[in-house]
Amino acid sequence: MTSQYVKVEKEAFLIDCGEATQFQLLRNNISLHKISRIFISHLHGDHFYGLPGLLSTMQMNKRTDDLHIHAPRGLDEVLLANFKNSQTVLNYRVFIYETSPNFPEIIYENDTLYVETIPLKHRVPCTGFLIKEKPKMRRIEPDKLPAGIPFEMFKQLKAGEDIVFEGELLKNEEVTLPPKHSRSYAFCSDTAYFEDIIPQIEGCDLLYHESTFTEAHKERAKETYHSTAKQAATIAQKAAVDRLLIGHFSARYKSLDPVLEEAKEVFPNTYLATENVKFCIDC
């Protein structure tokens, strides 16, 4: 089952919500209240069957904050059928936004980041999600500034402009440091090998790419619109990402060592996204 909890600054997202996600969140001491937004890649059960239960538990926990859910068409019908028949009336508002599997689209942004869909190639409409911090401001080095600079000029400096203060030119690069790195995370699941995604995820810090099979079951991967470990690693390599996480392994692999090894042969900086593991970017 797939589900990932993504914490970035003050925001907490959930990507996919397979059955029993609420229990895994509980096990990891993650408060359901903190989740403001849920992104569902596609409507196969292992990616969203935990949603009705999660929403019901949020209700039991007396949630009042709005909840925003992005998903392919049809999720509303499933949730309504569930809640109608269980006579559940939520005491918080749920907004459901339909994602398109056909083109990338910024589906959410705030002051510091945006979330963009990544159209994938699967048996049903399916998108990944790129979470990317916006370019950050340059960082002022206070020691290098003359005293008395007015507040407005700080904004100009942070934006990269040179300023003139008391008749003197202050060159931006002499009093500021470059911006901190804008972090990016790309979630790509479920998908066949699909090079179209490469330009969009190019250079990202962390790529999660499904890796249901190994090359030994390459034909099966093709039939079912899934990827092999080698294919996932090839995408990572071609997109020149920093790190690769692989997951969504077929139950046939009792040991995941061969899966990981296969990926590492192509892209050494690969890790297994197994249950309850945590990955950080710049922390």
Next chain:
Amino acid sequence: MTSQYVKVEKEAFLIDCGEATQFQLLRNNISLHKISRIFISHLHGDHFYGLPGLLSTMQMNKRTDDLHIHAPRGLDEVLLANFKNSQTVLNYRVFIYETSPNFPEIIYENDTLYVETIPLKHRVPCTGFLIKEKPKMRRIEPDKLPAGIPFEMFKQLKAGEDIVFEGELLKNEEVTLPPKHSRSYAFCSDTAYFEDIIPQIEGCDLLYHESTFTEAHKERAKETYHSTAKQAATIAQKAAVDRLLIGHFSARYKSLDPVLEEAKEVFPNTYLATENVKFCIDC
């Protein structure tokens, strides 16, 4: 979450199917193939949100046997909404039978047992289930029989009849033992305190009765149509059952000791139905 796996002779039933039931079955090494029939008490999420996932996994496991599900009206709508939107086409047949919350009804029987609904008192249509073995045959004591008795007469003896063999009267009770005990299990969840169920569950070997609260939260139990431990025990005592299992505890009780103690004061032969425990009748 509620779910119980009931094994009786060659039959395997599931009663209720809360979220993550499939994982608990897996943990207990129970083959999903063996489950022929599922009984859903009511359509609150904690009793059936595991069903779409279970059915999908049965599909993944290449089930071909028919599956029979008994549930209140509306389950078909929920399952269809799920499967339509996940584009799941099951390769086995699912028969859904609607239970009535208004009167007891035999909803299944085979040669050796029957299953009867137990109308309960809850916020939504809800029934318990009584699983009861039919009266068994008397047991012949071969040592006490003369040689050469024809096969047909065995049947008469098992049915309790006296026979005449070679001019001699064989009194049934001299050559047979009484039938083995016909076992019975009553599942009653979710329900407010409801004495109407007593005649139906009277004398059963094992009663599962919900016990969401203790008497300290009696008012809350009343409002939500749930029972206290004392109420569950009172039903057990009035119905003169052999053993009582209590379950469906509110998450507010960090320790279940007070819940169990409260029940035992009224009905000493009470046990906690916690995760992964197993109870046997006559074994």
